[in-house]
Amino acid sequence: MSVRHTWVVREGGATTSWFDVRWTFADGARIDALAVLCGDGVRVEDVRAEPALSLDDLSVLAEWLEDPLFEACVRPLADRPAAAPRRSRPARPGGDEERRLVAQEYRAAREEGADPVLAVMRATGHGRSRSLRLIGRARDDGLLPPRRARR
Known part of the structure; x- marks a missing residue:
């Protein structure tokens, strides 16, 4: 499983972070998810799977995500020193x-x-x-x- 931090938006005292999560299984199956860390909770915004997931698998997906995403995302964010709020945006031309x-x-x-x-x-x-x-x-x-x- 890989977790990639895609972007962060800081507004006031709140921080919202988006993460791309990818599982690749030995049999060639793959699950891609877009997870959002906002406040205390993690939410899944988008899921793509090959082959498609059943409704039962989708209901278990949140449990699959919970621990690895918490380890990869929440703990590193909590370990960082507090910084002044700013928007995290790559420098791009206009x-x-x-x-x-x-x-x-x-x-x-x-x-x-x-x-x-x-x-x-x-x-x-x-x-x-x-x-x-x-x-x-x-x-x-x-x-x-x-x-x-x-x-």
Whole structure:
């Protein structure tokens, strides 16, 4: 199992962290999950599995996640010294270059069958609303096809 810290948002005194979790089994089966650590709890936002999980397996997934995610995520965060709140966002260009980056990430995610909005969020470090606005601007600039076919 691997756990990768994807991004952090600090607002006021609260911190919300997102983690990509991947299990790869010896028989070739794979489970990918997006887990969110917010306050005291861990929530699963997205799960993809090959082969697909049954409802019983999904109900047990939270138990599978709990201990490894706690060990990988909560303890390292608790062991860190307190720091001044700041937004953790990679340095990215703005304007035309940012819209080109958004279009590139969006198209790459679509080709891979992944969530394109989530890919843009990861690439830019912005939240969902800001990422959707950037995708819209990239569409307006002709870097992405229109969302719906015009009638």
